[in-house]
Amino acid sequence: SKTRHFKWEVGYMYASPDCEEKILLGINGQFPGPTIRAKAGDTIHVELKNALHTEGVVIHWHGIRQYGTPWADGTASISQCAINPEETYVYRFQVDKAGTYFYHGHYGMQRAAGLYGSLIVEVADGEEEPFHYDGEFNLLLSDWYHQSIYDQMVGLSSKPFRWIGEPQSLLINGRGQYNCSLAAHLMEGSSTCKLTSKDCAPVVLRVLPGKTYRLRVTSTTSLSSLNLAIGNHKMMVVEADGNYVEPFIVDDMDIYSGESYSVLINTDQNPSSNYWLSVGVRGRKPNTQPALAIINYQPNSPSKLPESSPPVTPEWNDYNHSKSFSRKILARQGTPKPPLYAEQKIALLNTQNKINGYIKWSINNVSLALPPTPYLGSMRYHLKNAFDPSKPPDNFPSDYDVMKPPKNPNSTQSSNAYVIQFNSTVDVILQNANALADNVSEIHPWHLHGHDFWVLGYGDERFEEKDASQFNLKNPPLRNTVVIFPYGWTAIRFVADNPGVWAFHCHIEPHLHMGMGVIFAEGVDHVRRIPKDAITCGMTAKKLMNNVLP
Numbered sequence: 001s002k003t004r005h006f007k008w009e010v011g012y013m014y015a016s017p018d019c020e021e022k023i024l025l026g027i028n029g030q031f032p033g034p035t036i037r038a039k040a041g042d043t044i045h046v047e048l049k050n051a052l053h054t055e056g057v058v059i060h061w062h063g064i065r066q067y068g069t070p071w072a073d074g075t076a077s078i079s080q081c082a083i084n085p086e087e088t089y090v091y092r093f094q095v096d097k098a099g100t101y102f103y104h105g106h107y108g109m110q111r112a113a114g115l116y117g118s119l120i121v122e123v124a125d126g127e128e129e130p131f132h133y134d135g136e137f138n139l140l141l142s143d144w145y146h147q148s149i150y151d152q153m154v155g156l157s158s159k160p161f162r163w164i165g166e167p168q169s170l171l172i173n174g175r176g177q178y179n180c181s182l183a184a185h186l187m188e189g190s191s192t193c194k195l196t197s198k199d200c201a202p203v204v205l206r207v208l209p210g211k212t213y214r215l216r217v218t219s220t221t222s223l224s225s226l227n228l229a230i231g232n233h234k235m236m237v238v239e240a241d242g243n244y245v246e247p248f249i250v251d252d253m254d255i256y257s258g259e260s261y262s263v264l265i266n267t268d269q270n271p272s273s274n275y276w277l278s279v280g281v282r283g284r285k286p287n288t289q290p291a292l293a294i295i296n297y298q299p300n301s302p303s304k305l306p307e308s309s310p311p312v313t314p315e316w317n318d319y320n321h322s323k324s325f326s327r328k329i330l331a332r333q334g335t336p337k338p339p340l341y342a343e344q345k346i347a348l349l350n351t352q353n354k355i356n357g358y359i360k361w362s363i364n365n366v367s368l369a370l371p372p373t374p375y376l377g378s379m380r381y382h383l384k385n386a387f388d389p390s391k392p393p394d395n396f397p398s399d400y401d402v403m404k405p406p407k408n409p410n411s412t413q414s415s416n417a418y419v420i421q422f423n424s425t426v427d428v429i430l431q432n433a434n435a436l437a438d439n440v441s442e443i444h445p446w447h448l449h450g451h452d453f454w455v456l457g458y459g460d461e462r463f464e465e466k467d468a469s470q471f472n473l474k475n476p477p478l479r480n481t482v483v484i485f486p487y488g489w490t491a492i493r494f495v496a497d498n499p500g501v502w503a504f505h506c507h508i509e510p511h512l513h514m515g516m517g518v519i520f521a522e523g524v525d526h527v528r529r530i531p532k533d534a535i536t537c538g539m540t541a542k543k544l545m546n547n548v549l550p
């Protein structure tokens with residue numbers, strides 16, 4: 001195995017990802033950031049320089065478990081101090097498992113400003129993937145707002161609340177077309193695109209007829225749940241979040257923010273035509289045009305527009321369609337199985353509520369507020385008063401009606417840290433509920449840092465003890481992100497075997513900003529000496545100045 005070295009600078013730059021010029025966060029002048037390709041077992045070494053003028057930055061390596069390197073997880077105020085302007089931080093960690101991953105900013109709402117890129121881990125030399133393909137493509141999906149993230153963050157924390165609304169565009173590999181459709185000639189009421197910048201030219205996947213291709217699909221959207229389909233072609237799902245799944249065939253696939261998949265397609269259609277790949281919005285009433293890419297059968301010209309119209313995204317509120325897709329995802333044979341029992345159970349009720357009239361999201365009525373000193377340092381060195389040490393609730397009132405808006409919407413804020421017994425098995429029941437408005441309950445994709453977890457089951461309405469008897473302990477998929485459906489619950493199980501402090505949160509950027517997350521800390525006393533650069537802020541910085549830390 002190799003060490004792969006990268007030297008990156010994060011900075012604002014002008015770009016026109018959807019043909020409208022804006023500023024966004026790029027790396028080395030690129031948007032999306034450079035793709036990292038490595039092999040399982042390799043070490044990634046990124047020297048990250050913050051070239052922003054006035055704000056900190058960090059990068060999270062989404063799906064990489066960071067065994068033994070919890071200070072490299074890239075979560076500001078959790079695993080490290082944000083990197084100050086002009087400073088450099090070295091991320092050094094191992095990628096131990098082949099799969100499709102990505103990286104992104106994890107400070108404020110910087111991910112939504114474009115700070116993301118792909119991280120692809122191939123199987124180690126001498127190993128083989130358990131399926132065959134002739135070529136592969138990488139599709140990094142995102143959504144894009146014309147309003148700056150500063151405008152967005154101020155609005156979300158204002159009274160009255162200003163919601164960010166739906167995105168202006170969906171992007172594929174950082175490219176989209178605002179307010180127009182490439183397929184306008186086939187669709188009524190659509191205006192054609194003036195592709196004024198090469199930044200927004202549609203993505204073209206050049207394929208040969210009669211072959212099999214692997215599409216690696218990742219979603220790093222700020223808000224949108226997505227659905228991807230390809231005209232005339234079926235897809236076979238083979239990987240989810242860096243874990244192989246039992247292959248199954250679909251016409252279209254849902255993908256939530258924080259998830260990744262690999263699908264295989266056969267180029268077995270009429271080779272004289274090109275085909276559309278379409279990505280549209282699910283789960284919220286869309287106000288954003290689908291993003292399109294072209295599957296270009298060689299030797300046709302890529303500018304030969306497909307003869308059939310782009311596949312139509314399923315109705316945004318057809319949740320049965322989404323649930324049926326989620327339930328098809330099962331572990332491939334040979335995937336590690338979950339322990340049969342959990343030592344600890346934590347039920348997490350997701351509610352929207354208010355603190356002093358400001359709209360928040362809370363977990364068991366506590367909204368996450370991150371402390372100034374990152375937990376990893378303050379816990380490792382047992383600093384007092386670095387955060388609120390009270391034990392957050394691991395359940396919610398048995399008479400809480402998840403089908404109704406909260407009776408008492410007043411919530412509190414805290415640092416929400418659950419200290420978990422090292423090496424114990426933990427079940428988490430994520431319970432969705434009604435938001436503040438009547439008859440509204442939204443999709444939330446939950447992402448766990450530092451681990452994969454088994455998805456034991458999904459259900460509607462309130463979780464009951466008897467539902468545990470239906471858990472899938474035979475072939476539950478291993479993942480790092482899972483969705484809770486409106487008014488539903490999702491049960492996961494994981495083993496707390498990774499010393500560190502790990503975020504567990506809704507991957508919707510504005511929701512995390514509004515407090516929708518918790519912190520899991522385990523085996524922190526087993527963490528090796530933390531690099532000083534990770535803890536030179538807050539109370540740990542003061543301790544270092546007094547030379548009292550080892």
Ligand SMILES: O=C1O[C@H]([C@@H](O)CO)C(O)=C1O
Nearest residue numbers: 161163352435442510511514
């Ligand atoms: O967090 C959110 O706030 C709005 C709405 O609930 C209040 O305006 C919305 O759609 C969210 O997802």
